[in-house]
Amino acid sequence: MSGSSRINIPRIRWSDCASRRFLIAAVVATYFMVCHATGQAGETTVVIECCNLFDSASGTMLPEQTIVMSGSQIIYAAGIDDVPDIPADATRIDGRGKFALPGLIDAHVHVVHVLDFAHVTGDEVLPLYLAAGVTSIRSTGDEVVAATLVARFAAAHPEFCPRVFTCSPLLDADPPIHRDVGRAVTDPTRVPELFDELERWNITTVKIYAGTSRPVGRAIIEESHRRGLFVTAHLGNYSAQDAVADGVDGLEHIWSVFNYVIPPEVTSQSGHRGQLDLNNPLCDALVAELAQRRTCVDPTLAVFRNMILLPDVPEVHDHPDNALVPKRLREFWPVYLQRTGCPQGGSLEDRRREFAKYQELTGKLYRAGVPLLVGTDSPEPQVTPGFAMHQELEMLVASGLPPAAVLTAATLTNATVLREEARLGSISAGKTADILLLTRNPLDDIRHTRSIELVIHHGLICRPDELLKKVPSE
Numbered sequence: 001m002s003g004s005s006r007i008n009i010p011r012i013r014w015s016d017c018a019s020r021r022f023l024i025a026a027v028v029a030t031y032f033m034v035c036h037a038t039g040q041a042g043e044t045t046v047v048i049e050c051c052n053l054f055d056s057a058s059g060t061m062l063p064e065q066t067i068v069m070s071g072s073q074i075i076y077a078a079g080i081d082d083v084p085d086i087p088a089d090a091t092r093i094d095g096r097g098k099f100a101l102p103g104l105i106d107a108h109v110h111v112v113h114v115l116d117f118a119h120v121t122g123d124e125v126l127p128l129y130l131a132a133g134v135t136s137i138r139s140t141g142d143e144v145v146a147a148t149l150v151a152r153f154a155a156a157h158p159e160f161c162p163r164v165f166t167c168s169p170l171l172d173a174d175p176p177i178h179r180d181v182g183r184a185v186t187d188p189t190r191v192p193e194l195f196d197e198l199e200r201w202n203i204t205t206v207k208i209y210a211g212t213s214r215p216v217g218r219a220i221i222e223e224s225h226r227r228g229l230f231v232t233a234h235l236g237n238y239s240a241q242d243a244v245a246d247g248v249d250g251l252e253h254i255w256s257v258f259n260y261v262i263p264p265e266v267t268s269q270s271g272h273r274g275q276l277d278l279n280n281p282l283c284d285a286l287v288a289e290l291a292q293r294r295t296c297v298d299p300t301l302a303v304f305r306n307m308i309l310l311p312d313v314p315e316v317h318d319h320p321d322n323a324l325v326p327k328r329l330r331e332f333w334p335v336y337l338q339r340t341g342c343p344q345g346g347s348l349e350d351r352r353r354e355f356a357k358y359q360e361l362t363g364k365l366y367r368a369g370v371p372l373l374v375g376t377d378s379p380e381p382q383v384t385p386g387f388a389m390h391q392e393l394e395m396l397v398a399s400g401l402p403p404a405a406v407l408t409a410a411t412l413t414n415a416t417v418l419r420e421e422a423r424l425g426s427i428s429a430g431k432t433a434d435i436l437l438l439t440r441n442p443l444d445d446i447r448h449t450r451s452i453e454l455v456i457h458h459g460l461i462c463r464p465d466e467l468l469k470k471v472p473s474e
């Protein structure tokens with residue numbers, strides 16, 4: 001009995017519909033191919049009965065829980081004793097032996113950058129995210145008009161796209177490092193004027209990029225806070241110590257910490273990055289400051305392993321996830337690796353040691369109480385949209401984080417930096433119905449986050465295998 005699956009999805013009742021022709025054109029062509037609507041009008045009820053539920057607030061797996069969804073909302077998520085009356089025509093899903101997880105949120109992606117060079121548009125890869133259980137994504141630097149179009153497309157197609165939160169372009173020096181998605185900002189006094197424009201695009205995140213000077217960076221942080229925007233940084237010229245002192249909310253990539261904890265006397269030694277003593281005073285002081293100020297760090301280990309340091313090792317190069325992206329993107333990845341000079345960092349042994357140091361630093365940040373985000377930097381080379389999230393979860397566990405902490409970071413903490421914690425990030429009454437139903441317990445082994453039977457996004461039941469068919473192969 002346990003482990004058996006009873007998924008009973010109702011057929012659309014023809015008699016309820018004013019126009020059969022409309023149904024054939026609009027519903028069959030879209031939902032029947034990919035998802036079954038569960039009540040866009042807010043009338044249809046879906047129930048997952050007697051499942052295990054991951055509570056992202058406490059980091060625990062609660063047994064024998066029932067989840068009731070009406071339209072796109074969760075209206076009940078608790079024990080079986082107080083379940084509200086369920087309409088007779090509700091979709092009932094047998095959750096016995098299954099594990100419900102809040103929809104994953106990828107805190108670092110691009111929906112234009114890299115794709116543009118490969119002649120792929122953001123909408124083409126969006127179904128990959130949902131197929132992997134990533135129900136929301138945070139752009140961290142894209143051309144704002146194109147990114148807004150991708151976000152609007154995603155909002156119009158919740159049955160095969162995740163929710164997309166947009167970001168400013170990469171605010172950088174002149175000329176910007178990435179000319180496709182960068183914006184030169186050199187005069188701190190003109191920052192408010194720039195924000196007047198950005199605010200009209202309804203962005204969620206502001207991103208400082210590597211060429212930015214401290215005076216401009218400080219002006220961007222102050223203006224972001226005046227307008228209630230989360231400001232994050234991929235650092236270069238502006239040091240982590242200065243950016244953190246100036247009040248930046250988040251740091252992107254483990255480099256934005258690692259590069260600022262190397263004592264000057266060791267930088268000239270070859271292979272020094274892989275042999276760095278992370279218990280040095282510079283590192284201890286920065287980590288303590290990050291923890292004290294609650295500055296978020298988004299390590300994005302996937303991009304460092306898969307693109308920067310170890311793109312040529314077989315377990316990365318031949319990873320089955322890579323085969324899921326359109327051929328145009330897959331064939332562009334080696335071109336982009338060459339263009340960006342990857343792999344970086346010397347011999348294979350040096351590069352492996354350096355990556356191990358990034359993981360060691362990630363573990364140290366966690367133990368010190370620094371809030372960690374979970375992002376991937378998809379679709380950089382060999383960082384497959386959606387599926388790289390599972391690789392990132394694994395690497396975070398290998399860095400010393402408990403699986404429950406990793407899952408809380410990938411759901412509730414990521415929702416918090418989007419200022420969406422009232423709507424996303426946990427399975428509780430009043431929140432949006434973004435839920436993964438797994439067949440295996442991710443607290444026993446984090447790789448079990450891949451055992452996805454169903455993805456429920458915005459109340460719509462989606463099947464991963466059908467979603468993958470939406471991604472162009474060429």
Ligand SMILES: [Zn+2]
Nearest residue numbers: 109110140377
């Ligand atoms: Zn990025």
